[in-house]
Amino acid sequence: MHPRDERLRFETRRHFLQGCGLGFGSVALASLLGRDAFGDAPGAGRTPPVDVSGVDNPLAARPPHREPKAKRMIYLHMSGAPPHLDLFDYKPQLVRRDGELCPDEYTKSRQFAFTTGTPKLLGTRRTFKRYGQGGVWMSDAIPRLHDVADELCVLKGMTTDQFNHAPAELLLFTGSARQGRPSMGSWVTYGLGSENENLPGFIVLISSGVQPSGGQGIWGSGFLPSVYQGVQCRSKGDPVLYVSNPDGMDRKMRRRSLDALNELNALQAAELGSPETLARIAQYKLAFRMQTTVPEVMDIAREPQHILEEYGAKPGEAGFANNCLLARRLLEQGVRFVQLFDWGWDFHGTGADSDIVDGLTRKCATMDRPVAALIRDLKRRGLLDDTLIVWGGEFGRTPFREGRTSTSRLLGRDHYPDCFSLFLAGAGLKHGIEYGETDDLGFSVARDKVHVHDLQATILHLLGFDHERLTFRFQGRDFRLTDVHGKVVKEILA
Numbered sequence: 001m002h003p004r005d006e007r008l009r010f011e012t013r014r015h016f017l018q019g020c021g022l023g024f025g026s027v028a029l030a031s032l033l034g035r036d037a038f039g040d041a042p043g044a045g046r047t048p049p050v051d052v053s054g055v056d057n058p059l060a061a062r063p064p065h066r067e068p069k070a071k072r073m074i075y076l077h078m079s080g081a082p083p084h085l086d087l088f089d090y091k092p093q094l095v096r097r098d099g100e101l102c103p104d105e106y107t108k109s110r111q112f113a114f115t116t117g118t119p120k121l122l123g124t125r126r127t128f129k130r131y132g133q134g135g136v137w138m139s140d141a142i143p144r145l146h147d148v149a150d151e152l153c154v155l156k157g158m159t160t161d162q163f164n165h166a167p168a169e170l171l172l173f174t175g176s177a178r179q180g181r182p183s184m185g186s187w188v189t190y191g192l193g194s195e196n197e198n199l200p201g202f203i204v205l206i207s208s209g210v211q212p213s214g215g216q217g218i219w220g221s222g223f224l225p226s227v228y229q230g231v232q233c234r235s236k237g238d239p240v241l242y243v244s245n246p247d248g249m250d251r252k253m254r255r256r257s258l259d260a261l262n263e264l265n266a267l268q269a270a271e272l273g274s275p276e277t278l279a280r281i282a283q284y285k286l287a288f289r290m291q292t293t294v295p296e297v298m299d300i301a302r303e304p305q306h307i308l309e310e311y312g313a314k315p316g317e318a319g320f321a322n323n324c325l326l327a328r329r330l331l332e333q334g335v336r337f338v339q340l341f342d343w344g345w346d347f348h349g350t351g352a353d354s355d356i357v358d359g360l361t362r363k364c365a366t367m368d369r370p371v372a373a374l375i376r377d378l379k380r381r382g383l384l385d386d387t388l389i390v391w392g393g394e395f396g397r398t399p400f401r402e403g404r405t406s407t408s409r410l411l412g413r414d415h416y417p418d419c420f421s422l423f424l425a426g427a428g429l430k431h432g433i434e435y436g437e438t439d440d441l442g443f444s445v446a447r448d449k450v451h452v453h454d455l456q457a458t459i460l461h462l463l464g465f466d467h468e469r470l471t472f473r474f475q476g477r478d479f480r481l482t483d484v485h486g487k488v489v490k491e492i493l494a
Helices: 003-009 012-019 023-033 092-096 165-174 184-192 215-219 251-272 275-297 305-311 320-332 358-365 368-380 452-462
Strands: 072-079 128-131 136-139 152-159 202-207 231-233 337-343 387-392 396-401 413-416 420-426 433-435 445-447 472-474 477-479
Touching: 072 165, 072 184, 072 320, 136 152, 136 433, 152 445, 152 452, 165 184, 165 215, 165 452, 184 202, 184 337, 184 452, 202 320, 251 275, 275 320, 305 320, 305 368, 320 337, 320 368, 358 368, 368 387, 368 420, 387 452, 396 420
Parallel strands: 072 337, 072 387, 152 433, 202 231, 202 337
Antiparallel strands: 128 136, 152 420, 387 420, 396 413, 472 477
């Protein structure tokens, strides 16, 4: 290890305090550094006081620990936690006992988010069938996913430690239920770099108008250099925020301001070698190149009409379908990790939109068409063989009625961490299978339990990493995504 890097590992707290306000704002500001935006080259006619051209590119492509099955990844997160018992985990016994009081053995001494006392069991109102050659159970709420059943690997024995949204999302994406750890996409970008020097290695797309409960920490870089955090882009309007000059500042003035900032960063880098300063310099360089690259990549109007129709995408609008199509375009351009967050999957039954009958039908209609299209599209283009897709939420839903809806005509389920379902597709996996099983009423995992740390370890394995060796030293300890837990689920690997 370079002596400078070793020294910096023990100075992280001080450097954090120095730069805690900069984060992604510096990336957005830096997007104004492009030549095309100002009509002249950065620093034209001026000589920087320090030459930083030799600074290593932290986003340079790097090989993982072993030959990877997946070279890139899309994580489709349904924020709010989809009701798995109405989508993938069919429970005939629960349907037969619908309306009965829940047995005490399942609820006694248990704490739930919104339910107290003795709730009533709630069987699904959906119709289930087996689909594909592997006979994967799916409900009528997701009809288009039926057609790609043989591409799916459904994990039905998932479990987590958290039953509220924010800590559950943090645990899923950072390995810890508390803020401050690097996100999964940041770890992957830290380990692999980016295949395209003109684009970030990790891009985030959000739909349905609401930020995830876990906040920006679920795509943040934590104590990793901030160059590895997710860059949030938009499918409507400017792809990256703050690309326009503010009122009262012309291009020449902005050019001079940013040149001055760059020189100050170079001075600090030469004096201290601060990891955040080096990351900031790299961000400026990347942002300069993004100025012309991002608008073209994000323009889905360039797609043929039949592709737009297949996804249900509408150029110029914001939505999950547009984001799925953008994810494919970004992967084609060498982005390593694309993370989609779609809000609106918190089916408590407290309103028409969160009812597991009609509300779920409407919500699934916005999701299953573009997800099925994404899987088919990647397969046609030969990308599915080395791309990993993960779809799911942060926890499951209860097999009983949510307490606040016990007398309502609307049906909903409470938060439930003990078991839930998600699916993977693509590189290195067995296809058309179900792995794991819950008990007859859906209260606990009966076999083949997969903790979220195991999922993280498996994802990293498919990307070519030993999850115990992908580490970063912080405050005297080697941290990793899986913390001190996690095992690869080898049974689902091809």
